[in-house]
Amino acid sequence: MTERKRKNTNTRRAVLANEIAQAIRLRAFRPGEWLRQIDLEERFQATRFDVRSALDELAVRKTIEHVPNRGYRVAEVDLKTYEEILATRIILERATAEGIVAQIDDAAIARLDALAAQFSAAVTTGSRTEQSEINRAFHQFMYSFCGNAVLEEMIWGLRDRGRGSQITVWSSHELLQKSDREHYEMMAALKARDAERLATLIATHIIKGAPVGPAPVEPS
Amino acid sequence: MTERKRKNTNTRRAVLANEIAQAIRLRAFRPGEWLRQIDLEERFQATRFDVRSALDELAVRKTIEHVPNRGYRVAEVDLKTYEEILATRIILERATAEGIVAQIDDAAIARLDALAAQFSAAVTTGSRTEQSEINRAFHQFMYSFCGNAVLEEMIWGLRDRGRGSQITVWSSHELLQKSDREHYEMMAALKARDAERLATLIATHIIKGAPVGPAPVEPS
DNA sequence: TGCAACAAAATTGGCGCCAATAATTTCGCC
DNA sequence: GGCGAAATTATTGGCGCCAATTTTGTTGCA
Secondary structure, three states, X not given: OOOOOXXXXXXXXXXXXXXXXXXXXXXXXXXXXXXXHHHHHHHHOOOHHHHHHHHXXXXXXXXXXXXXXXXXXXXOEOHHHHHHHHHHHHHHHHHHHHHHHHHOOHHHHHHHHHHHHHHHHHHHOOOHHHHHHHHHHHHHHHHOOXXXXXXXXXXXXXXXXXXXXXXXXXXXXXXXXXXXXXXXXXXXXXXXXXXXXXXHHHHHXXXXXXXXXXXXXXXX | OOOOOOOOOOOHHHHHHHHHHHHHHOOOOOOOOEEOHHHHHHHHOOOHHHHHHHHHHHHHOOOEEEEOOOEEEEOOEOHHHHHHHHHHHHHHHHHHHHHHHHHOOHHHXXXXXXXXXXXXXXXXXXXXXXXXXXXXXXXXXXXXXXXXXXXXXXXXXXXXXXOOEOOOOOXXXXXXXXXXXXXXXHHHHHHOOOHHHHHHHHHHHHOOOOOOOOOOOOOO
8 A cells, every 4th residue: 555544543642641640540540540740750750741741631531530739639539420420321231232243253152262361360369450460461352343433432431431430340249249240141131132131231240340220311 | 419429630731731632632733743832831731741642642542742852743544444443433323322312302303403503504604624613513512412421532532533634524525515414414313213213324324425435343 | 716818839821932843935956 | 857855944842940739847826
């Protein structure tokens, strides 16, 4: 090809933003905690300017909150918003089922089985963050077959936002085990090419560790 | 109250970002067009720094695209992405139906009737941008009763992104009239408290002016 | 001892300068 | 006259400084 379209979205800023976002995901910074620019400079070996840009980006993404003259802090999600996020996640993640069932191949199913097994192992062995990351990998890989990149973006944006809530996911070991079991149920639905069932499982899976009632808006 | 929680997200930057976003919506800048910082400084009477910040914010929101050392330009949405945006919009906007029907009151219905009438008038009289803004107002007001602010945010983010496509909405006068009629059908469903029908109408309404086939992922 | 006012230290944030890069024009050569 | 290279111009973008603001610490007074 004579000309290649440049899709260069990555400056140092975007990279740093993702690093900070990951740190927040891994609970290195807890909801409500202030992110001091000087600390971030050292921690990530970046200039002050880059730190500020990255923080701005995360503020736009609603991962963190910006308070003028006070700084940036990890967003605290109130209960109402948390329920809305969950409700919206259910709407979106349910909608991936059809595409996934239609497009997934055997190799991918095998890989998903492996990830499910990895999660099972982490349930007893691993740390909370390990469990979380493996769980994320499972869903990320599964959703990547839905055939709609925009939909995926949206889902992961919402999932990140939900981290800011006080609600503890997998608040008990039983709920963790329940999540584990549900992964296998999803695999069964997937192998049976049952999109309807997969959608239902995804919906119940999302409400897993959250001890709150159903959400104001639900899919048809 | 002793302490008021500050939710001050608005610096000049955010304001400017919205102004630029609106200008893009109104087609003052067309998809693919470069946004030169110097021009924006003058046009909006802002400092160079604020312009850059605002552009960065819009880039994160995917309203515009950033190419290092070249600048910022209005995002061009390719056909595949456009279809994905449409598909995702259908998923999300359909999901508002239930909440709207449950929560809307007579006063709001009257106001919506008025907006629908305004649109009818604009179909023959108004300019393309007027039609577009009234249409936006109609849907924005309707969706505001869905009871899920997160869901709303998501919808309007997607709608803005869709502007970057080459696809002309309301490519013919007939399609414009069709949209007009559909507004009244929605009102009828709303008055009959028929959420299911409203959802269906919303879905078909979205695929209005787009001469492309259905999307890869559809709601159940 | 508790509280309020004041002072000192720490932190954020606006902004302008200039180097780096790309676009455009000019000039020289074939 | 056409083509390519070098010079000129235009535009972007990194970064550090310092003022504005907030927080912390201290002192004095009831």
